[in-house]
Amino acid sequence: MWLPDETFKSVIQHTPLISIDLIVRNEQGEVLLGKRVNAPAKGYWFVPGGRVRKNETLDDAFVRLVREELGIESGITRAxxxxxxxxxxxxxxxxxxxxxxxxxxxxxxxxxxxxxxxINLREQHEIFEYLKSNVADSTLEIHYFTRLYLE
Incomplete structure (x- = not known):
């Protein structure tokens, strides 16, 4: 369940959020990045992921995010x-x-x-692309936090 905007804004203002980031590689070792359309990190290339909801186990959140962010209905779990x-x-x-x-x-x-x-773009990314070269050689505007995963 999503919170009303004003309630969620208050949560963001007063507490940290818990999230899962998915560093997705293909068999060639390339990493999947999406160009974000919403703040924070709007306009940057970032790995897929999302927030853990209240009363949602990490295992359930992982499966939900794989489904929502990647369009994969089953088969991949946190394990x-x-x-x-x-x-x-x-x-x-x-x-x-x-x-x-x-x-x-x-x-x-x-x-x-x-x-x-x-890939299911949802409302967070306008496009997805596999990073085909070293992050240092990329011309993409890769966000600092994503760079930390890749370097």
Missing amino acids: DAKFLGVFEHFYDDCVFSGDVSTHYIVLGYEITLKYQHI
Whole structure:
């Protein structure tokens, strides 16, 4: 269940958010990135992922995010992923405005897809692309926090 905007803005203003980032690789080792359409990190290339909802287990959140962000209905669970660690992301803005900062506690998980999927863009990304070269050589505007996963 999503919160009403004003309630959620208050949550963002007063607490950190818990999220899962999916570092998705294909069999060639390329990493899936999406160009974000919403703040924070609007306009940057970022890995797919999303927030953990209240009363949602991490296992359930992982499966939901794989379904919602990647369009994969079943078969990939948190147990299939490599846990990369806990990360902190701080942003000067939030989805609603630039007057409220956002603080995420992020659980990073890496998965490898053995076959091509049609990626579900949802409302967070305008396009997805596999990064075909070293992050340092990329011409894409890759967000700093995503660069930390890739370097």
